[in-house]
Amino acid sequence: MIPQADPSRRIARHRDAVIEAITAVVDGHEYILGSHVERFEEAFASSLGAAHGVGVNSGTDAIALALRATGIGRGDEVLVPALTAAGTAAAVLQAGATPRFVDVELSTRCLDLGATEAAVSGRTAAILAVHLHGHPIDMPRLLEIARHHSLVVIEDCAQAHGASFAGRAIGTFGTAAAFSFYPTKNLGCIGDGGAVITSDPGVAARVRSLRNYGWQDGRRLSATAAGNSRLDALQAAILLALLPHLDAGNAERRVLARRYREMLADSAVGLPAEHPGCVYHQFAITVARRDEIRRLLRERHGIGSAVHYDSPLHLQPAFADFADAPLPVSERLAREMISLPIQPEIANQAVDTIAAAVRSLVGPAERKAA
Numbered sequence: 305m306i307p308q309a310d311p312s313r314r315i316a317r318h319r320d321a322v323i324e325a326i327t328a329v330v331d332g333h334e335y336i337l338g339s340h341v342e343r344f345e346e347a348f349a350s351s352l353g354a355a356h357g358v359g360v361n362s363g364t365d366a367i368a369l370a371l372r373a374t375g376i377g378r379g380d381e382v383l384v385p386a387l388t389a390a391g392t393a394a395a396v397l398q399a400g401a402t403p404r405f406v407d408v409e410l411s412t413r414c415l416d417l418g419a420t421e422a423a424v425s426g427r428t429a430a431i432l433a434v435h436l437h438g439h440p441i442d443m444p445r446l447l448e449i450a451r452h453h454s455l456v457v458i459e460d461c462a463q464a465h466g467a468s469f470a471g472r473a474i475g476t477f478g479t480a481a482a483f484s485f486y487p488t489k490n491l492g493c494i495g496d497g498g499a500v501i502t503s504d505p506g507v508a509a510r511v512r513s514l515r516n517y518g519w520q521d522g523r524r525l526s527a528t529a530a531g532n533s534r535l536d537a538l539q540a541a542i543l544l545a546l547l548p549h550l551d552a553g554n555a556e557r558r559v560l561a562r563r564y565r566e567m568l569a570d571s572a573v574g575l576p577a578e579h580p581g582c583v584y585h586q587f588a589i590t591v592a593r594r595d596e597i598r599r600l601l602r603e604r605h606g607i608g609s610a611v612h613y614d615s616p617l618h619l620q621p622a623f624a625d626f627a628d629a630p631l632p633v634s635e636r637l638a639r640e641m642i643s644l645p646i647q648p649e650i651a652n653q654a655v656d657t658i659a660a661a662v663r664s665l666v667g668p669a670e671r672k673a674a
């Protein structure tokens with residue numbers, strides 16, 4: 305069986321470095337915050353060209369704390385794409401704000417910027433720019449819209465470690481950016497983890513305080529009511545060991561995406577938008593008869609696949625209160641998308657087999673009459 309994703313294969317590939325990192329934490333006796341977390345924060349922020357990194361316990365908390373630290377909360381509306389992980393919108397609610405769902409584009413699967421601007425209301429305070437599947441949003445255009453309406457921009461980079469737009473790292477355009485290090489991510493640890501990246505020292509200081517009971521200035525006194533959202537020292541040490549391999553992994557993903565495009569070019573699939581700064585956290589094609597194709601891939605060819613995501617957020621019970629209109633592109637993508645395996649440790653050996661199987665199941669593209 306070819307799995308859709310298997311983080312243990314990446315850990316196995318870098319096993320010696322990971323074990324060395326774990327041993328350093330065990331022997332170093334710094335289990336909460338301390339030098340492992342600080343070294344990772346600095347290395348990750350500087351790899352992106354940002355001034356500050358603050359490790360937190362998940363991508364969801366990274367978004368929630370970034371919102372709180374930039375002053376977004378009760379009474380504020382945040383524009384969120386309907387096609388994203390549940391954590392994106394849950395974090396908006398966690399910050400006390402209200403999500404307003406916006407449709408995505410068919411090709412990029414990211415916020416439709418025309419629809420985003422049209423959705424701005426008197427209560428809109430922020431845009432959550434989700435770089436879904438590793439595809440970089442046109443951030444200069446999004447920032448222009450935000451400036452015009454005086455909105456805060458938070459980037460959700462949970463799927464976009466190392467992505468770029470016009471040579472600039474994704475995660476450095478907004479006031480702050482949130483990353484997840486969930487094991488399957490392009491940079492993933494062996495548990496939960498996340499980080500907020502920002503070049504604003506005030507935002508960084510507020511996130512640092514909010515992740516640790518609202519303590520600040522080295523005093524054990526809660527200035528703000530806040531919980532515990534610290535990045536674990538063990539995960540930080542592992543992330544520091546894996547960070548030097550991120551770019552090579554992303555380069556492999558780009559090669560794999562190119563191969564999928566070549567092999568699927570004349571078949572009846574919809575391909576994701578092509579962008580040189582994309583890091584292909586997922587390679588999601590669209591097909592008719594999606595569920596049947598997935599079943600045949602599994603049963604006939606032993607190929608695993610996944611769907612990111614099979615229900616847009618406005619159609620999920622938890623967010624039904626915030627659904628005010630159909631969002632047809634998100635709904636269509638949720639019916640038609642299949643995420644093919646693209647994790648290098650799986651797909652480097654299997655991309656041709658997977659693409660040939662998809663091609664045989666979906667058939668050739670219909671020729672348009674000349």
Ligand SMILES: Cc1ncc(COP(=O)(O)O)c(C=O)c1O
Nearest residue numbers: 362363364389391392462484486
């Ligand atoms: C786009 C996006 N946003 C937010 C999250 C939440 O991250 P975490 O699972 O680390 O809380 C994820 C991960 O599932 C994600 O893919």
